[in-house]
Amino acid sequence: MSDIDIKRISYLAKLKLPSEKEEFYSNSLKDIIKWVDNLKKVDTSKIEPLHNVTEKTVSIRNDEVSKSNSVDDVLSNAPERAQNFFKVPKVVE
């Protein structure tokens, strides 16, 4: 099993871990991976990958417009808004 880079994982998940907790979470994740690794023992070399448990195809709709809500509905859960924009702490990449 590969080692866990807990700093990278918390970065990707946008979670801030206190440094004293890093080892604890790292070990928890290792346990999960160890458990999942059991599946690797099954020989799947002759089995087609399955992308979904049902055999069906995606359900489709025609290309038609319908409006089901107002701008205010969409903004009603926003912590902050400015006119009709969501207002969030500055993020510049």
Next chain:
Amino acid sequence: MSNNWEMVIGLEVHAQLKTSSKLFSSSPNKFGSEPNENVNFIDSGMPGMLPVMNFGCIEMAIKTGYALNFKINKHSVFERKNYFYPDLPQGYQISQFEFPILSEGYINIESGDNQKKIRIERAHLEQDAGKSIHDIDPKYSFIDLNRVGTPLLEIVSYPDLSSADEVINYMSSLRQLLMYIDVCDGNMQEGSLRADVNLSVRKKGQELGTRCEIKNLNSFKFIKQAIEYEFQRQINIIDGGGEIEQNTMLFDTSTGETRAMRSKEFSHDYRYFPDPDLLPVNLTQEQIDKIKPLVGELPQDKLNKYLDNYNLDKDIAKIIIAEKQNANLFEKMISESTVKPKFIAAWLVGDIFAFIKENNLEVNSLNDKTKDITDLLILISDDVISNKAGKEILPKVLNGEGKPSELVKELGLEQVSDFGELEKIIDGALLGEEENILKFQGGSDRVLGYFVGKCLKATKGKGNPKLINKILLERLKK
């Protein structure tokens, strides 16, 4: 010394599909609305909302498949590409990864005097993200989610391009094809077509170098500038003994420079996995076949037709096929009249396009004037009016100031083509010109021009020059 170096370029082009609604929601797919006007609970990533596939997007992807010589895959899978950004409310972009809808296509582009085949690895459907506006407030970013869920077709070429000019030719050919098959409006300013450029350099004949990706270029001018700058930047690093770091770059349009964009300490890891909300797309051959007739004539088909059937010069034919609306206007005029296609083409790329440009019009806007235009062209080709008079009347016809025949009468531009009348005028003009007539008969052709001018003047410019010439020659040879 940059002449031992060559650039190797692959392009990822994002084409916004021209559907009415979004990829997985029924919200309008429309540019320029009020902020967050076209957003529903699916687009805004509310918990428990389920995406439903818009079949219009599949149709457009299949059309693109035919136009770009792709293998159209019956089986494709939507996956989640996970990353966090405020304008991506779901926390992931739904895209196709391992199983795209189109694979292994190509187009031919012009490279110098030759054709070059550019292979295309794949094209897949995906959602666009929203828009962050950073310059309204110093502390806050403002988010508009209208663009969230807009259907994109990402077209990924192989690294077969080797100059900025080839990249521009490839992009414009793609744009032309996508506009012909009516899947993308091609409006680069509004972001309907944008490119990520992957560029590496190598000494001629050597192995591929490390590439950098320049993101989100939305004009031919910027693409060219960014490529030229990045080419030189990489050469300078290697010549200075350094190594190229694989990086994502931004092009700063104000300085004309590229600079690294993403933080380097952690590389991104999108952790793709099949989207559990969406079943795989499984198409039947029948569904795919049904779409083929919708592709219509492609630019190359039209070019061949114009050269072989209409006998046009290649340069003129190319101007007409450059945009589908040009070709539509041209073909409408051919179908509605008996005027020779070659004659229509000359007027179209000449005075008619000049008028369109001068008045900042869309070519389409003349679609309801085609009958008037061809009526005018008939008057010219039948010698009822002169070429010069035609040029004078054309803008008035295009402005809708009247019917060509009425305008001709109103402005008194009808040519005198009555044989007898012209004979009388010519005989009058030749009176007292014995000396010049002798000169002509002695071999001086210049005198003919003098006589034609004199006769035209006598008809106040309305005499049919061809007839005048003909009658004059008969008279003078006696």
